Amino acid sequence: MEPWQWDEVTWRRKVNKVRAGRSLRPKAWKNRARIAVALSFDSDHESNELRDGGESIGRMSQGQYGNRVGIPRILEVLRQANIPATFFVPAVVALLYPEEQQRVVDAGHEIGLHGWIHELNTKVPPADERDLHMRAAEVLERVTGIRPVGMRTPSWDFSAVTLQIQRELGLLYDSSLMADDDPYEILEDGEPTGIVELPVEWIRDDAVYFNMNRFAAHRPYTPPPAVLDIFRREFDRAYADGGLFLLTMHPHVIGYRSRIFILEELIRHIKTHPDVWFATHAEIANFVKV
Template sequence: MNFPWPDGVRATAAFTFDVDAESCVLAHDPSASSRMSLMTHQAYGPRVGVPRLLRVLRRQEVKATFFVPGFTADTYPDMVRSIIDEGHEVAHHGYLHEPMQGIDAAREAEYLDRGLEALDRLGIRPAGYRAPWWEMNWHTPDLLIERGFQYDSSLLDGDTPYRLHGTETAGDLVEIPVDWGLDDWEQYAFYPGWTGSGVIESPRKVHEMWLLEARAHHAESGCFVLTNHPFISGRPSRAAALERLIEDVRALDGMWVTTLGEIAAHTAGAVEEVRRVDRIEAPGALATNRE
């Protein structure tokens, strides 16, 4: 690959955190609010995980991107302020981490606007968006462009950022692709009766896997985007392994470790081609879920 990174930069890495807290559980099952243990499992993120991860990032002198649902911002405003005070980027992640698959544009617009209003109450106008569960709809880019978002980080069709054309709306935004293999949910997430297989991986194994991916991105001038959740990777041994990973990634020659906002700003100015992602339908009678 020959991506036009800044002079002296061979590849890019971003450490991102989805601060879901209780939102993803309540969106899935509102009655789960009665499950005290499950609620505290999620509250670990803003109460313990975020402060620990902020200390890790401070020691490593790395700025990260935190995707914060509006409900989390409303529930833990001081935690969000602590992220801002450390100089990190805060971006949009829905309001209640709502299920997005197949919803219409009007409902999705309501979720986007409610999340924007919650962040605005803390003085934040986010440049970036990440769809809950990385579940974009074909109309989502238009909604984001209409609201002035500069980038999205939800799609999985590339190793480097690209400019994404709106489907109906004039204009474009930067897409910074992600990968399920670079998400801590697949490695560590487990709660009986709610999520996970019950197999919780060793942080040593996860560090090795992610470092191999970072080195491969570095070799190909790619963009390594790691997604972590504070209620998962904020636990002690996992945070320690993450800090070792950050050290290893920073040591790669020519690796630019920065926020998604910085990557998006560079891409918008350096990449001329605008990509259109077209919907592919199943042929004939096999087609389903047509709009």
């Protein structure tokens, strides 16, 4: 049937499969902070090319840049600022670069699930999706020594069974959906799940402003100062609201010499404000979960 032929029961069932439930934004954040700041980095590296069956040496070298240059540069910025962050890592990347993941953990940061090979969940049969997420959790635990408690689905692609798999994994939080600015509890078929959603948005993602593919029509480019201005405005409004400011970045995108200043300047700007709580995604989810 075409969508225009669906009866009300059908389209309501589709809409209500995964929904935002009660808001989990607290009256005050930890230590009476006015705002929670969650910086995150999706360490996709070569998996962006591999997940589509690609063999482009050039695109994989761009992914390797994320490991060789992007991650060290980001970790140094975070070290100098003395703030924690969360890194979402596909299992294939963790296997390619186990020493990178250990360095991230040793620096006090969190590592979360990000699929097996950055696959699109809606393109994978349900049984295979479950197997991939289960194996990914095992790999990250083996590589880092810590069981991940949160997931960001690759490309924020969420299938009809993703939430069931997250519940089976016993995850504390997800960070792939966009129904609010602030944390909320996820509902499945109208029922509370206990899983915290830390919402993302393409506006607060570096890749949409800079990514390009020379063999396709995908060639956006926004001047770095303009991206800094967007991120700063997002923070300023979140601060005024007393909410959550969550930013998604990628080592192979933000890590370049002409872009890393965006992260540096944004942190400096944030630190001019009193009562700011920089935290990992897990710390924030634990705080708001009641």
